[in-house]
Amino acid sequence: MGWNRSIVVKERLGGTTHEGRRIIFRDTPIDLGVYPGAGMREAIVVDSRKDPQIRILYEKAKLRAQSRRLGFLTAVFQIVSEEIPYNEERANHLISRLNAWHDKKLYLGHFIEEHCGVCRHQALAAGVIIELATKEFRD
Numbered sequence: 001m002g003w004n005r006s007i008v009v010k011e012r013l014g015g016t017t018h019e020g021r022r023i024i025f026r027d028t029p030i031d032l033g034v035y036p037g038a039g040m041r042e043a044i045v046v047d048s049r050k051d052p053q054i055r056i057l058y059e060k061a062k063l064r065a066q067s068r069r070l071g072f073l074t075a076v077f078q079i080v081s082e083e084i085p086y087n088e089e090r091a092n093h094l095i096s097r098l099n100a101w102h103d104k105k106l107y108l109g110h111f112i113e114e115h116c117g118v119c120r121h122q123a124l125a126a127g128v129i130i131e132l133a134t135k136e137f138r139d
Contacts, residue, residue: 044105087116
């Protein structure tokens with residue numbers, strides 16, 4: 001599917017919003033959006049204003065970069081890998097436990113708190129951390 005995912009999501013859900021939130025597509029901002037995916041599964045909400053786990057992750061990445069004198073992207077990679085280790089079984093269990101299949105919204109923070117996720121959770125976490133850093137240092 002690859003690069004066509006954005007088109008598939010837009011066609012499947014009939015637009016660019018899902019339950020009042022802007023859908024995250026390729027080349028769009030991540031923060032304050034929702035990522036439902038091409039197939040019907042959980043719709044991951046990424047909202048640094050309402051989800052404190054995102055801010056905590058961001059602060060951990062900044063601290064890691066400063067304290068270990070790492071490049072920021074290296075720190076982001078390390079923190080996301082540690083805080084959201086790849087574990088499909090645990091991620092699916094969390095989604096089932098919260099009954100979040102069929103495009104039900106679920107905050108990214110749930111996966112951060114449970115220390116599990118798959119590539120989509122890791123990518124969204126890394127992306128929103130980089131967005132927050134860009135906003136902070138631009139302003």
